[in-house]
Amino acid sequence: MDKKIEFYESWCKGCGICAAFCPKGAITMDKMAGKPVFDEEKCIACGLCELRCPDYAVIIKKKDKE
């Protein structure tokens, strides 16, 4: 699926919620930086990380929809 993951690092507070609940394990937390790292390959654009991010720092765009 064609998708785009937008991540606004300066809004992210590194809580780890996106990573914990990604159904595909497409997000891992960079321990040192305290920020998520997205694996575009694994991501299925379900949008759950966007929905649950308390800081609106992730946007998942499905390209096919546009």
Next chain:
Amino acid sequence: MDKKIEFYESWCKGCGICAAFCPKGAITMDKMAGKPVFDEEKCIACGLCELRCPDYAVIIKKKDKE
């Protein structure tokens, strides 16, 4: 039945409740004076007038109980 009806006129405000709910019709209201008049004969000492008087102006004593 031996009984005694005590009535404290100065506490009575003449509301008519005692008379209205006496099961034996033993109480009538004196219209001019605005106070109840008790008919000892009819009274069965059920005590309801005492229970319902909002001004504690009636006491029914059953003599046999004393």
Next chain:
Amino acid sequence: MGKKRYEIRLSGSGGQGMILGGVILAEAAAIHDGINATQTQSYGPEARVGASKSEVIISDGEILFPKTSDLDVLLCLTQKAAQEYIDDLKEDGILIIDSYYVGNVPSKYKNIYKIPFSQIANKEFNTTLVVNIIALGAICAATGCVSEKALFEAVKARVPKGTQEINEKAARLGIKLVKEQK
């Protein structure tokens, strides 16, 4: 009227319409006679059981202090009211009492009208509801503090529709009763 300031108190028991009476009297003066008047009354829970009173001050000048202190006229419809308030009446003031309920009054008062208002009301109108209006007629006649015309108009404006005629009659009766005693 010949007086600048006239202090009137109507007193009786709760339910005798003393407050409405005061309002009508004040309106007769202020609206219909075009002079000045104030009306006050006591409030609070105590007002419900004990004596009820209503005070009216009428003046052709400005009314400064709005409470009564030396009554020119006192109306008492019950003994309780008489006991409570009689001391506030000036020695040369006018006392109007319901002679059926009010017994003794201090002998110093000379201008007394004794009228059995409730009994008359019951007899003439078959209701005590108009006692206050008869009393207003009496006050009007006894004092001249408001004109008869103003009183009738004020009564008409305040009493429930349909009772205007009987109330005007009641007022007229009050006037007559006083004139008879004058």
Next chain:
Amino acid sequence: MGKKRYEIRLSGSGGQGMILGGVILAEAAAIHDGINATQTQSYGPEARVGASKSEVIISDGEILFPKTSDLDVLLCLTQKAAQEYIDDLKEDGILIIDSYYVGNVPSKYKNIYKIPFSQIANKEFNTTLVVNIIALGAICAATGCVSEKALFEAVKARVPKGTQEINEKAARLGIKLVKEQK
């Protein structure tokens, strides 16, 4: 100490234990060294996200004004804290920074201790929880505002049971690190 009034601010991010650090420092002075000290901190929601600070004033005289105005010592564990607070430090004041996080500092300050507190804490103790205690050691050694003995006692009295030994070690390490730079 040679100074009557000594103003110290500990700053870092929320969760780095700046407040506890301030309390320990103040208690070291007031209880264990027997001189005077006050400790204040900022509260409010803002304190939770932004920079967190704690202020201690130590004096062998009476402490009158209890807020800092001219800092004698400033500890900064984050760049954000440094940015926010550095201007409050006197020109001849002592600046202690976490050299891993805090980059540039104004050149006018000459008395600077640069220590990578978090990294050292991680390396030596395998936790960053003791960063504040290492920093207290550093402040103690850099300024002499409290005695080493008082500091150890104050640390022991405040940290959770079972962690007293490791915290004393942390304090000693802080002292050592500064002495090496002196």
Next chain:
Amino acid sequence: MEKNVVHKYLRKNKKFPHIWCPGCGHGVIMSSMLRAIDKQGLDRDDVAVVSGIGCSSRTPTYVDFNTIHTTHGRALAFATGLKLAKPDMTVIVVMGDGDAVGIGGNHFIHAARRNMDLKVIVYNNNIYGMTGGQASPTTPSGKKATTARYGNIERSFDICELAKATGAVYVARSTSYHVQALEKYIHRSLSKKGFTVVEAMTHCPTTYGRLNKIKEPVAGMIYQKDHFIMKAAWDKLPEEKREGKFPMGEFVDIEKTDFVSKYLRLIEANKE
């Protein structure tokens, strides 16, 4: 010796008759309370009667216990402090409907939630009596009040439901007409530990009655007789027949540890 149980508990240094209007149901509720207290056999030194402000709240003035006439709506909060100070005292809280669930609604639901061991008696006349007849939260929809001249457009609270929903351990309703049941429920509540509520429906000839054409005290009581139905019968009543009728009886009677008992245990466990 006093002539009857009610006279026994009336204050000797107060002038009677009391201040309530002729035929006001409040007097009936007060005597029911006194008989219940007598039946429970409490030492009057160990009884406090706490009220808010309103006609109903004149009760404490007349009864020979430790009495407090507090501020409007806050009786339960005062009573909470008193109960904490005197865990063994029986603290009865009498309130009007406005007092209890109007301005005082928050204290009501929280005292219930906490299960404070307070014995609440709500004198419910469906109106603000003392201040001349403003609508209260229990004024039925459509009924009149000085602040609802066109008929009340608000839904009204069922105090018993509210008490039940928020945690009371005993909830019952009776009326000034059903005076024997009233006495029984109050007595029952006095014998329970925890937050108890007896809703005593009372007729108010002067304000509610005057505004809603039930002017005579007797008419008020007849209304109660005709419109209040025992819970058992009520439960069987088909929905369409319930209109205009109200259930009475005991609605809740459960056991739960009260706040102060829990607190005393906490003290016991942590005392130094």
Next chain:
Amino acid sequence: MEKNVVHKYLRKNKKFPHIWCPGCGHGVIMSSMLRAIDKQGLDRDDVAVVSGIGCSSRTPTYVDFNTIHTTHGRALAFATGLKLAKPDMTVIVVMGDGDAVGIGGNHFIHAARRNMDLKVIVYNNNIYGMTGGQASPTTPSGKKATTARYGNIERSFDICELAKATGAVYVARSTSYHVQALEKYIHRSLSKKGFTVVEAMTHCPTTYGRLNKIKEPVAGMIYQKDHFIMKAAWDKLPEEKREGKFPMGEFVDIEKTDFVSKYLRLIEANKE
């Protein structure tokens, strides 16, 4: 153009990230609300967001509507006045649990009773978050708070039950974990007229979490995932298995005329 619906409604003149702690559930609730508003297709000039005081009550600052940050516990009373003045405005009231049913409990039950057309969203973190963790009326028994260090000895309120008992026309509960259901319920409430309540359970790592050993945001959400059960399943659950679990879903969904509509009719009928 904004990147997504949430960003679309964020205030451009406010600095982000917001003030809430890292991982705080409040941010999730706010975005659910924004998506629901968007779905409902409201003109943002016709939307007001009114709050009390607390962490949750910081919401109005961030969203691009007509917003009011009122006093602690009083949001519903302010909103009531606003709604009377602007009957056509959608007035959303966001409150913390302390705000809504602690200090503000009386306004809550009365707004429900009156059926004021207000859309309530309670951010329930089971504690006073902003002031550092005092117990709230929803802190579960036994759990810790700064004012309940030995474990809370009070019973806690079920906000949905309270809303139901006092007259709300729509009542639902979801969590910051169950974010899709949350959005759905808020949307549903926006499309109803009358007093609606959505209780949004939110995890608070900083105070409730720290005191009750659920320090990590992720742990807070896992707790929600494990402990909240859809109503249908809950209803089938035997009593003994309910311990420690909570129902979520839609609890009330009824039709009743709201206060302002009734009032407008009253004006129509009596206008001179």
Next chain:
Amino acid sequence: MSVELPKLGGKFIQMEDEIGSMASIIGASIGGLKSMTATSGPGISLMQENIGYAVITETPCLIVNVQRGGPSTGLPTMPSQGDILQARWGTHGDHPIITIYPHTVPEIFEETIRSVELSEKYRIPVILLLDEVIGHMREKIDIEKVDKNKSFKRKTPDVPNEWFFPYERNSSGVPAFADFGEGYRYHITGLVHDVDGFPTSKPDQIDAFMKRMFRKIDDNLDDILDWEEYELEDSEYMILAAGCVARSAKQAIRTLRDEHGIKIGLLRPKTIWPFISSVLIDKAQDKKKIFVPEMNMGQLLLPTQRFASSICDILPFNKINGEAIYPHELVSFIRRNI
């Protein structure tokens, strides 16, 4: 109100308590309506928190307080002037406020209109303080004399949304008020805020905000203050009194002048807060003594002493027994003390 308002399309609601009443009139004002509430005694204490909210958010509204005697439940329906200083200082935190104190029923009518006007004009809650004596009295109002065409609309923004600052610092000190729903989506908060309406903790912004809040009142005293001078022209002595006590004072002055030849007059503040300090200072100059009769233990006395004690002697006359002050009491007190 509940009877009349619906007829005029107005709205009346009886809230669950006075806290809610105060909150709801603020909410209604934000929605663009003129709004008011009324209470007596305890209710006014409950309103204090939200009165402060109206002050800091600069939301116009009117609060009527018919004073009763005593603290707490006190003496319901008995007269007193116990809430004069509470009207000024009742809410926490330093703040300005306007309080108006009429002394006759027709004046209540006029001053209610003026109060609403001041409230809207300066975006500040106005307290209309009444005496029970007058609150429970009927008196003649010459409705013809009232200018019915007088109407005052609050100043609303005249710039597009994007350029609107809800708490701008303009020359008048009073920012325009955007009613909700008019397209200006802004934020209102009880926290100290900057010109954009958002909370601030920056000392210079706080200072600017707080100072403006005071300045908008201080700069407009000419418009806000009002008072009556009665027989003051040739007076050697002055009474300072407000509300119904001023009526007793006038009556007393009549007696003192007419029967005792004492040259005495009355200064009666109609606006009591802010206080008419400069008027007092001016009028006090040629007086021998100032008498301050009050139905309390001395409240208007305080600003009178503050501003005039270095000018002349000030004598309080206090009565707190639940009765009005009778003119004859004042007459004899004044005769004894000159």
Next chain:
Amino acid sequence: MSVELPKLGGKFIQMEDEIGSMASIIGASIGGLKSMTATSGPGISLMQENIGYAVITETPCLIVNVQRGGPSTGLPTMPSQGDILQARWGTHGDHPIITIYPHTVPEIFEETIRSVELSEKYRIPVILLLDEVIGHMREKIDIEKVDKNKSFKRKTPDVPNEWFFPYERNSSGVPAFADFGEGYRYHITGLVHDVDGFPTSKPDQIDAFMKRMFRKIDDNLDDILDWEEYELEDSEYMILAAGCVARSAKQAIRTLRDEHGIKIGLLRPKTIWPFISSVLIDKAQDKKKIFVPEMNMGQLLLPTQRFASSICDILPFNKINGEAIYPHELVSFIRRNI
């Protein structure tokens, strides 16, 4: 408190709001306990109604108010002295009250004890007013210095039940307090009451009650008032300040004396209500100027002007930007103005 009180057998309860907190401490006090509550900002406004109840029922209790900036929500956790006059006048109806204002942490400790003592002794609520600066500060307390054996029991009745008048007019002006449950079954009400505790509307009884309520405080100013004089002996100038501003003032005085040779001292009321008027009048006599620095727009200034404006010049220094007053600001203000 919630942690420590159970250990000592004391009771702590978190009420649903500040109205309830205030009510419950009164209830607890009636039950015989020493009781207190604490708040900051809005909470104190909510407590006002029941503070009045404590005054009129003469129930001892302690209210701690840590002031914050601004009216309403204002500036949480930022310092201000905005509630000084509210402490005096916050509740409706004329009334006396005691307010204590310490300036260091150890003094808070001592003054809390004194406040409770005064409250019990005079049967009056006492407000302990604190500055945020000091409320959120740690400072050394020499606990050894505190007299732990000092204990104060309220005066309880020493007559049998039948002869007990809960509000008797005795020579001290303070009637004995019968804790509930001790056999004195009496009535407590927020209505004005006579000696027997029952409501009255008789003018002479009202008058006697109200006057006694004021008299019990006025007659005991020697015991109630407390203040500190700092470097006042030889001073030509005087600062009048309370709370943490007094600490800035002391620091400023050090600088002014040591570096600029200005003879200046400080008068610091510890009891702020009732005001230390006679002390001020006395100390003001030989001063050239009095400076009144405050973190508000002028509140202590008012009584200062009232009592001393005919004696010497009074200069306010006001700061309301959420910051403390720095000593150097005072130094330069004073140097500019002498």
